[in-house]
Amino acid sequence: MAILSRDAILSAEDRTFGEVDVPEWGGTVRIRSITGKQRDSYEASLIQQRGNSRQMNMRNARAKLIVLCAVDEHGSPLFTENDINALGAKNAKPVERVFDACRKIAGLSDDDMDKLTEDFDATQGDDSATD
Numbered sequence: 001m002a003i004l005s006r007d008a009i010l011s012a013e014d015r016t017f018g019e020v021d022v023p024e025w026g027g028t029v030r031i032r033s034i035t036g037k038q039r040d041s042y043e044a045s046l047i048q049q050r051g052n053s054r055q056m057n058m059r060n061a062r063a064k065l066i067v068l069c070a071v072d073e074h075g076s077p078l079f080t081e082n083d084i085n086a087l088g089a090k091n092a093k094p095v096e097r098v099f100d101a102c103r104k105i106a107g108l109s110d111d112d113m114d115k116l117t118e119d120f121d122a123t124q125g126d127d128s129a130t131d
Helices: 006-011 038-043 061-069 080-086 092-105 110-126
Strands: 017-022 025-030 045-049 052-055
Touching: 017 092, 025 092, 038 045, 038 061, 061 080, 061 092
Parallel strands: none
Antiparallel strands: 017 025, 045 052
8 A cells, every 4th residue: 555645645535424314304314424623522522621620511412423424415514503402302212323323434433432431430439429
């Protein structure tokens, strides 16, 4: 395999697309992979910092990722950040199905999600009032 140049890497079209059947919504949702910058932003949105304390913020985590991945037939985003709450209020079963597909196309594995939360388990346990 050839050694890639800077220009070859930066000009490569590496976004991928997929489709998720969602009969509950009456059709198919088209999704695409996210950029490294989008993934970093998504992961950061799951962490709430207050002074020296960090906590996981899983509120609408599924909807946030769907907003990043769901696109129309032209590849334009279907949703904006303003749609997160409304999307999060939809039936959990189809939301979970679309989220799972988004997680896979974004390269977010179960291990990645575990790594995001592992530090918080220890921190939360340290503050336990039941020791």
